[in-house]
Each structure stands twice: as structure tokens, then as C-alpha cells.
Amino acid sequence: MKRQISVFSISILLLLSLPVYAGAPLDAVQSNVNKVLEVLRDPKLKAASAKEIKKKMLLPIYERMFDGVELSRRSLARHWNAMNAAQRQEFVPLFRKVLEKAYIDKILAYTDEKIVFDRENMISGSQAEVQTRIVTSAKEVPITYRVILKGGDWKVYDVVIENVSLVLNYRTQFNDILAKNTVEYLLETLRKKVKGQ
Amino acid sequence: MKLYSIPLLLFVFLTLGCAHGSHLASSRTPTAVSLQPELITVGSGEEEALPKSPSILVESESESAGSNRTNDNDVNLDYVEEEGEKKKAGIADPLEPFNRAMYHFNDKLYFWVLKPVAQGYKKVVPETARVSVRNFFSNLAAPVRFVNCFLQANFSGAMTEAGRFLVNTIWGIGGFLDPASSKDIKLSKQDEDFGQTLGVYGLGQGFYINWPIFGPSSPRDTAGMVGDLFLHPFSYLNIAGDNSVGVRAYEKVNDNSLSIGDYESLKEAAIDPYVAIRDAYVQSRLKKVNAGRIKTTPVSTGEPNYAPGSGKVPEN
Amino acid sequence: MKHYKVIIISLLIFFAICGVAAANGLFGPPQFGAKDTGWLHTGIGYWHHEDKFDGDGDYLIGQKQLYSEVGYVTNNYWDIYVRVGISDLNIADAFSSTSAASFASKNDFADNMNYFSTFGTKGFYPFGKTCGIGAFIQGTYYFRDFTDDVSGTRNGAPLNIELRIKNLWNVNFGIGLQATAPYGIKLYLGPYVYYSEAKVSPSTNFTGLALASGEMTIKNKTSLGGFSGIEVPLAKGFRLNVEGQYSERLSAGAAVTYAY
Numbered sequence: 001m002k003r004q005i006s007v008f009s010i011s012i013l014l015l016l017s018l019p020v021y022a023g024a025p026l027d028a029v030q031s032n033v034n035k036v037l038e039v040l041r042d043p044k045l046k047a048a049s050a051k052e053i054k055k056k057m058l059l060p061i062y063e064r065m066f067d068g069v070e071l072s073r074r075s076l077a078r079h080w081n082a083m084n085a086a087q088r089q090e091f092v093p094l095f096r097k098v099l100e101k102a103y104i105d106k107i108l109a110y111t112d113e114k115i116v117f118d119r120e121n122m123i124s125g126s127q128a129e130v131q132t133r134i135v136t137s138a139k140e141v142p143i144t145y146r147v148i149l150k151g152g153d154w155k156v157y158d159v160v161i162e163n164v165s166l167v168l169n170y171r172t173q174f175n176d177i178l179a180k181n182t183v184e185y186l187l188e189t190l191r192k193k194v195k196g197q
Numbered sequence: 198m199k200l201y202s203i204p205l206l207l208f209v210f211l212t213l214g215c216a217h218g219s220h221l222a223s224s225r226t227p228t229a230v231s232l233q234p235e236l237i238t239v240g241s242g243e244e245e246a247l248p249k250s251p252s253i254l255v256e257s258e259s260e261s262a263g264s265n266r267t268n269d270n271d272v273n274l275d276y277v278e279e280e281g282e283k284k285k286a287g288i289a290d291p292l293e294p295f296n297r298a299m300y301h302f303n304d305k306l307y308f309w310v311l312k313p314v315a316q317g318y319k320k321v322v323p324e325t326a327r328v329s330v331r332n333f334f335s336n337l338a339a340p341v342r343f344v345n346c347f348l349q350a351n352f353s354g355a356m357t358e359a360g361r362f363l364v365n366t367i368w369g370i371g372g373f374l375d376p377a378s379s380k381d382i383k384l385s386k387q388d389e390d391f392g393q394t395l396g397v398y399g400l401g402q403g404f405y406i407n408w409p410i411f412g413p414s415s416p417r418d419t420a421g422m423v424g425d426l427f428l429h430p431f432s433y434l435n436i437a438g439d440n441s442v443g444v445r446a447y448e449k450v451n452d453n454s455l456s457i458g459d460y461e462s463l464k465e466a467a468i469d470p471y472v473a474i475r476d477a478y479v480q481s482r483l484k485k486v487n488a489g490r491i492k493t494t495p496v497s498t499g500e501p502n503y504a505p506g507s508g509k510v511p512e513n
Numbered sequence: 514m515k516h517y518k519v520i521i522i523s524l525l526i527f528f529a530i531c532g533v534a535a536a537n538g539l540f541g542p543p544q545f546g547a548k549d550t551g552w553l554h555t556g557i558g559y560w561h562h563e564d565k566f567d568g569d570g571d572y573l574i575g576q577k578q579l580y581s582e583v584g585y586v587t588n589n590y591w592d593i594y595v596r597v598g599i600s601d602l603n604i605a606d607a608f609s610s611t612s613a614a615s616f617a618s619k620n621d622f623a624d625n626m627n628y629f630s631t632f633g634t635k636g637f638y639p640f641g642k643t644c645g646i647g648a649f650i651q652g653t654y655y656f657r658d659f660t661d662d663v664s665g666t667r668n669g670a671p672l673n674i675e676l677r678i679k680n681l682w683n684v685n686f687g688i689g690l691q692a693t694a695p696y697g698i699k700l701y702l703g704p705y706v707y708y709s710e711a712k713v714s715p716s717t718n719f720t721g722l723a724l725a726s727g728e729m730t731i732k733n734k735t736s737l738g739g740f741s742g743i744e745v746p747l748a749k750g751f752r753l754n755v756e757g758q759y760s761e762r763l764s765a766g767a768a769v770t771y772a773y
Contacts, residue, residue: 102466
């Protein structure tokens with residue numbers, strides 16, 4: 001009987017010691033970034049024709065790494081509340097496409113820069129900041145990922161590049177546009193932007 | 198055995214439940230202590246009437262026990278401002294028509310003049326040389342950074358800058374190399390200017406001014422730029438004589454050559470580039486001024502004195 | 514304890530064979546060595562130089578120099594370096610007159626400022642992990658003339674002579690043996706030969722003054738010398754190099770260098 005109790009309590013203890021989070025915030029961001037770098041560094045995908053393939057491979061990593069809904073919601077702030085479900089459903093992937101179009105070329109232009117993970121700061125039990133740096137031959141760019149714990153995974157909801165928060169930057173822009181226009185106008189602007197007009 | 202197992206299991210479930218629970222929420226988010234809104238008014242007239250409950254609480258309550266959170270579920274959640282989220286760093290823009298016109302002017306100036314010149318220069322001069330030139334000019338501006346650190350009572354920063362100047366001038370071939378930033382010596386550049394000093398003293402930005410050629414600024418930062426001119430060696434050394442403008446222009450060309458593509462990315466990513474640039478400017482300056490404040494504000498209460506999301510932990 | 518004795522003794526033996534000398538400015542250790550991150554080294558140095566020059570008699574010269582150097586090391590064995598610096602020049606009893614004229618102002622030639630540049634190269638061959646032998650050649654040239662003037666009377670009439678020391682230059686060649694002690698300290702010593710000369714040009718010829726009797730060339734009295742030094746690694750990648758050279762007189766100096 002004693003033995004059964006001890007076995008049982010040990011297994012309970014093990015259960016308790018299992019990390020509640022999928023991984024510490026820094027580990028989560030780092031593993032996603034490493035996956036991206038794997039794709040970018042793949043010698044088989046070096047050709048210019050492989051660009052589309054790389055884009056397709058990067059998309060699921062983005063989905064895993066970023067919380068598109070959180071990103072969209074925080075960028076729109078209170079305007080999000082004024083949007084109906086259909087508009088929200090359109091906005092989230094549309095916003096992602098805007099970001100992709102803007103940054104994909106820069107990301108694909110990666111050659112051999114070093115990405116250094118400096119530290120993580122816990123803001124609360126489910127929010128943290130992961131500070132990193134990209135070290136190029138000409139300069140060092142500090143990039144901070146703000147992550148939130150959702151469903152056991154740490155997901156990025158904001159990126160702060162050289163002291164400028166992506167979410168806040170878009171929030172100001174959206175505020176400005178929506179102060180004078182409708183939500184539909186904003187969506188149409190984004191659609192046009194993705195199409196390249 | 199059964200007698201022991203039940204309370205044990207209860208204990209397990211309780212602790213697991215608490216991990217997603219709310220003990221983390223309110224008390225953990227550090228209050229935004231001495232963060233006075235850097236700016237007076239917000240340009241587009243928004244209100245802040247929002248409930249203070251942290252969004253995490255809202256979300257965790259509606260979250261199902263497992264990790265099967267569907268996109269639909271999340272999309273249905275409204276935006277709730279987080280407690281302690283920093284006040285919107287906005288800036289008044291009463292001169293918007295003028296500023297927008299200047300934005301267009303600077304945009305054309307960049308694409309028609311600055312970028313082609315920088316690209317031509319980039320083709321001819323290798324990157325190491327251009328980085329060395331940038332180091333040289335940066336080293337010359339050390340007095341600006343040193344004095345401003347001093348004025349902000351950031352004495353360790355001032356000493357760091359003094360050390361950098363000494364090491365880089367003597368062992369860095371007159372400032373062309375930057376051994377002070379190496380891992381061994383680790384004296385990092387203290388990015389301070391008089392505009393930040395005025396901010397640390399409590400002076401607000403005022404409003405947004407977009408100067409032709411010089412770019413985004415504000416009355417405070419413009420006064421800062423003028424103040425720094427008194428500290429910059431170029432104003433005194435007369436090495437190039439009347440050509441100091443030319444030397445400054447060369448410095449700008451060299452800097453541009455090392456960051457071709459940054460402006461284009463910003464424009465591409467933005468929905469309204471003018472606002473994007475203005476906001477990036479405001480955020481950046483605010484961050485720098487706050488960083489300066491943190492370095493000089495003594496941590497008296499023992500509570501971490503940093504704004505949420507600033508990522509700063511006071512060093513001891 | 515035993516280990517300690519062995520090290521000291523073996524170092525002394527090695528010492529007898531290794532060495533490096535420096536003539537104008539330090540020669541520096543035979544092997545600069547570099548970190549794996551780069552091959553560039555920079556430094557600042559101070560050198561106090563004394564020597565005897567021959568120009569119709571012996572003249573004691575003294576110089577104090579401050580210089581900045583940049584060097585590049587290739588594959589740990591070949592080092593090439595350049596220095597620029599400022600220097601003064603003192604010639605003792607330059608104005609001692611043997612004739613009836615008297616010079617009231619002073620006896621010594623002194624000029625406080627001149628610029629010079631040094632160019633040198635050295636190669637190193639190691640044997641074993643702690644010792645090696647190197648050879649170097651180094652030359653220095655002074656860009657301006659050293660000038661000094663003196664006033665006095667000759668037969669009652671006032672006399673002013675300005676002496677110019679022009680084109681001072683020197684070349685040194687030496688061989689050194691080097692031993693590495695614990696903590697990265699390098700010890701070195703060896704012989705060197707050198708040649709140094711300058712042209713002396715007075716504004717007026719005056720036979721009573723050896724140096725002012727006409728255009729002439731002065732050169733070093735002795736060609737052979739010995740040098741010895743030590744290089745100690747300091748914190749954060751800096752190194753301290755202290756050296757002494759002896760030919761007719763003792764010269765010594767120190768430099769702080771940084772290796773990239």
C-alpha cells in the first residue's frame with residue numbers, strides 16, 4: 001500500500017512539474033525564428049524561382065508564431081468593437097497580407113545576419129517580451145517580440161523594431177483613417193494595397 | 198489509498214486551473230508609474246472611456262479548458278484596453294497641411310536626389326569603408342552625447358561616452374574603428390541629444406513639425422538640434438572652413454548609403470505613410486526620453502520602475 | 514615549487530637567445546600575434562631616446578616622442594606597421610664655442626616639435642609553443658627641419674646663428690628572441706644594428722662652432738646595440754609593452770596596444 005501511494009504521489013508530482021506553458025516565451029519565439037531561418041538558409045531554395053515556395057513554407061510558421069487576431073484587434077483598438085463579425089473575419093487575413101507584402105522581400109533578402117536572443121521579461125503571467133537583436137555588418141537592430149500566452153502557446157502580438165511598436169504605429173494610422181472614413185473604406189484601402197494599387 | 202488520492206487530485210486540478218487563472222492579471226502588470234503622457238493632446242480626438250479590466254481575464258474566462266480555441270471564438274472578443282497600457286503616445290498636428298506638403302517634398306528629395314547619390318556612392322565605396330566613415334563622424338559627435346548625458350544626470354553614461362571617445366580616438370585610428378563597442382570593452386554608445394535632455398526635464402514635444410530636408414521634428418526637438426550645434430565640433434573646428442555644410446552633407450550621404458531600403462520598407466508597409474512616419478518618430482522619441490528618465494530616476498520604492506512593455510529592468 | 518624553478522631556468526636560457534630591439538620607438542615583441550577576430554592592431558607609445566652623434570666631435574642627442582601606430586598581422590608571422598608621431602630634439606652643448614665669440618643665450622640645441630613617420634615590418638618564426646625568433650627592419654623619417662637659434666657677440670658685434678637639422682632619418686635592423694611566460698607575458702631581447710643621419714645647416718658659417726662651420730652631415734657614433742622588453746596583456750584586449758635599448762646610451766619607452 002505504501003508503495004502504491006508513493007508511486008501515485010510521484011506521478012502526481014511529475015504531472016505538477018510538467019510545464020504548463022508550451023515553452024518559456026524566449027524558447028517559443030526562438031524556435032519559430034529558427035524555423036524561419038531554416039527555410040531562408042536552405043541551399044535547395046536559393047534560386048530566385050524558389051521565392052514562391054519559400055513564401056508558402058513561411059506562412060504556416062507565421063500562423064504558428066503570430067496571433068493574427070490579437071495583432072489585428074490591438075491595431076484597430078476600439079474600432080475593432082465597431083466592426084461586425086464579417087468585417088473582422090476579412091480584416092485579419094487582409095492585414096496579414098499587407099504585412100507580408102511589405103516585409104517578405106526584406107525577409108527573403110536574408111543572407112547571413114546573426115539573430116541574437118538577449119533576454120525575456122515577464123510582464124505578467126501570460127505576457128512577456130523577448131528582446132532580440134539582428135546583427136548585420138553595418139548595424140545592429142533591436143527587435144522586441146511581445147508575446148501572449150494563449151491555449152498553452154506563446155504567440156506574438158506585437159513587434160517593436162527600434163523602439164517603434166508595429167501595433168501602435170498601425171493604430172495611429174487606422175485611427176486617422178477611421179476618424180474621417182468608414183470601416184468599409186479602410187477595408188477597401190487594404191484590399192487595394194494588397195493588390196498593389 | 199482512496200482516502201489520500203481524492204484530496205491530492207483536487208489539489209492537482211486546483212493548481213492547474215490557477216495557472217490560467219487571474220492571480221497573474223491585475224497585480225502583476227506593473228503600474229505605469231511616473232509616465233506622464235509625453236504629449237499634450239491627441240491629434241484625432243479619441244476618448245479613453247474603456248473598462249479597466251485586463252483583456253487577459255476576459256479571454257481566459259471565455260477560453261475552453263482545452264487548447265481548442267477556434268478563430269471564431271477569439272474574433273468575437275471585443276477589444277478591451279489593458280490596465281496599465283501606456284497612454285496613447287500621440288502628438289498634436291495643427292500644421293498638418295504644411296507637414297504633409299513637406300512629407301511629399303522630402304519624399305521626392307529622397308527618391309530624386311538622396312537615394313541616387315547614395316546608391317552611386319555605395320557602388321564605389323565598399324561597405325567597411327562606409328562603416329568606418331560613419332564611425333568617424335559618430336566619434337566626432339561624442340561631445341554632444343557626453344554633455345547631454347551629463348545634463349540628464351546620467352553620469353555613468355557620460356563616463357561611458359568619455360571612455361568611448363578616448364579608446365576610439367587613440368586605438369580606433371582617430372575614430373574610424375569602434376573597438377569600444379567590442380565584446381571585450383563593452384562601452385556602448387549612449388544615444389542622447391539635447392531634445393531628449395529637454396524631454397527628460399519635462400518639456401513636452403509640443404506639436405509635430407515636418408521640416409524640409411531635416412524631417413520629422415517638434416519645437417522641442419528643433420530647439421534640441423540647435424542646442425546640439427553648439428556642442429558639435431564641426432561648428433568650432435573649421436577644418437573644412439566654409440565647407441562645413443558640405444562635410445555634413447557628405448556625412449548624410451554616407452549614412453544613407455548604409456540604410457537604403459529602410460525608408461522604402463516603411464512606405465510599403467504603411468497605409469498612410471505620412472502618419473506612419475509621424476507616429477514612428479513620436480514613439481521613438483518617447484521611448485528614448487523615457488529611457489533617459491529611467492536611468493536618472495532613483496528606484497526608491499523598491500518596486501520595478503518601468504513602463505509596461507518598455508522591457509527595461511533597472512540594473513543594479 | 515619545482516615547476517616554478519624549471520620555468521625560471523628555462524626562461525633564462527631562452528632569454529639568452531631571444532630578443533627584440535627598438536631604435537626609434539619600440540621595436541615591440543617579435544611576434545605580435547593577433548586574436549582570431551582580426552589582424553589589426555593599434556597603439557599609442559611614448560619613447561625617450563638618447564644617442565651619441567658624430568660630427569666633428571661627439572654630441573649627445575635626446576628625444577622625447579609620442580606616437581600612434583597601426584599595424585597589420587598576417588597569419589601570425591608577418592607584421593607590418595606604420596606610426597606617426599611628434600618628437601623633439603635636444604643636442605647637448607651644440608653651441609659651445611671654442612673661439613673668442615661668446616654665446617650668451619644657451620649651450621644646447623633644442624627644438625620642441627617635429628613630426629615623424631615610422632614604417633616597419635617584422636617576421637617571426639616560432640619553435641615550440643613558447644619561444645621563437647624574429648627579425649625586423651624599421652625606418653623613421655622626420656618631415657620638418659629641427660631649428661634653433663642662438664645669439665651672442667663676436668668681437669663686439671652681435672651674432673645670430675640659426676641651426677637647422679634637416680632630413681633626420683634612421684633605419685634599424687634587428688633580430689630578437691622571444692619567450693612566452695605564463696599569463697601571456699612575452700619577454701624578448703636581441704641585438705640590432707642601425708644607421709641614423711641628419712644634415713646640419715647653419716644660417717651663417719662660424720668656424721668657432723663645430724656644428725655651424727658649414728654644411729655637414731652628422732651620424733650615429735655606434736651602429737650596434739641591444740634591446741630587451743616585455744609585453745604584458747592587460748584587461749579587455751589591451752597590452753602593455755615596455756622596452757629598453759642600449760647602444761651608446763640607454764633609451765626606453767612604453768606603448769599600450771589594442772588587438773582587434
